[in-house]
Amino acid sequence: MSETDSPAVAAPAVAVAALEENLWPVTARLGPDGVLRIGGVRVDELAAEFGTPAFVLDEADFRARCTGWRRAFEDCDVYYAGKAFLCRAVARWVAEEGLNLDVCTGGELAVARSVGFPAERLLFHGNNKSVAELRAAVAYGVGRIVVDSFAEIDRLAAVAAEAGVRQRVLVRVTPGVEAHTHHYVSTGQEDQKFGFSLAGGAAAEAVERVLAAGSLHLIGLHAHIGSQIFDTAGFGLAAHRMVGLLARIRDTHDLELPELDLGGGLGIAYTSEDAPLEVADVAERLTAVVGKECAAAGLRVPRLGVEPGRAVVGPTTVTLYEVGTVKELPGLRTFVSVDGGMSDNIRTALYDARYTARLASRAGSPAAYVV
Incomplete structure (x- = not known):
């Protein structure tokens, strides 16, 4: 209070x-x-x-919201962002409702493993993954690892080579977008710890390094502009810039990447003054802008990924004091x-x-x- x-x-x-x-x-x-x-x-x-x-979760509400996201983003990859809240029960619900799961620590990966969450439906985030965490992810067969730094590219390439696998990865890009949210949870601007700068050229260099690593398989790009967002304008600008990078990768490397993950960040209502966006409306706008940008660039539309976390679990949960x-x-x-x-x-x-x-x-x- x-x-x-x-x-x-x-x-x-x-x-x-x-x-x-x-x-x-x-x-x-x-x-x-x-x-x-x-x-x-x-x-x-x-x-x-x-x-x-005590946290009290409404299972019926949680499952219904998972279903709502899956139906709204049909033919897209919807990853529940485990950092919002994850326990074994939640991991099971996510799996049973047909969503994928985004984990960002070795502990969250361990929770997913403990319930037998399908490895190919896991996405591993984090700006400071340890060698031990990368080894655990590769050993479990995690479907996608989002690389966040040049040091991580080198670490993951070595871990994957050691395991004798070709690990699928996404490159996290900082698109230089202001999300119009609290500055502590704004992650799309240039001055922050996540991802590779688009404007500064680091993103293009990261793509080159991943492509040069024989043990890594680049399948797409990732961006996340922030949290508790109530306006889709930032997502539209991020999509524009990310599709532009996809086009440059095609022109430079003769490669059309099949996936584009635009992250999460939709806001929820904590008070009656908050006005969250409707998931179906966001899905319609986001898929439309990606389709429009790809058509303008002469690209095939990549498979879109989104990562709701708070937007799924937040409204379903109360805290008792x-x-x-x-x-x-x-x-x-x-x-x-x-x-x-x-x-x-x-x-x-x-x-x-x-x-x-x-x-x-x-x-x-x-x-x-x-x-």
Whole structure:
């Protein structure tokens, strides 16, 4: 919970509206007793059984969103971005709903392996993959590894040669696009740690190095412009620049790469002020702009890849906390402390993120105080 700048004084009881549809999991309901239920289960009972803080995922909602992305991006590769949230159950749901999985650490890869996630449907990200992680990925037969630096190209080439395989890779490109989001989660601009600069020529050099490595098989390009995005303009500009690079690769190397992954980053609603984009609309716009750019460049349309993470799991999940100390500062505000903090959610401190909160044990009761 967070405080406002308004004085925290006793106020007339204010009726609390029903749960907002776009802010809560689809099965979230207020029972006749005013207690919040998810999937038909009282959340106070979940807190008593599992303790707090606790993440509660609505499986039905998660699966439905996976299906929605798969249907919207038909004939595309949809990778669930495990960095948003990954556990064994989630990995199984992703596999069963027909999505691919994007992992970015050895731990996430281990989770995928533990449930037998099909290796060919895995995409391995990360700007600092260790030799041990690369060996584990190659040994498991990970379908695609996204190379992020010249040092990694050399490391992966050596690991793949050692294993006697030709590893499929994508080159991550920094397209120089402003995503119009918080600068801490904007990853398409030039000055950042991910990928190879398009404008500076590093991306073209990375392509040459991968093509020269006999143990690596370049199958496409990758870009990711940021997170919590509510405007498709940045994706359109990124697509324009990435297709331009695909055309230059064709002209320089007589090679048309078959895949183009434009990452993820679609925003979700944390408060009633947020207006997330509809997945079907994004899919229509993105596939249209890629098709248009490829036609203009005389290229065959590559297989498109997208990587929703937060956009899938975020709306399906709530975090349960228990209220502890309540401290009133007369004439100033009231502080309500809960049994969580930066260890379980750093976003409020790092991004000044805002959330919607309810007293789950009496979510239907009138609000008496501003805190």
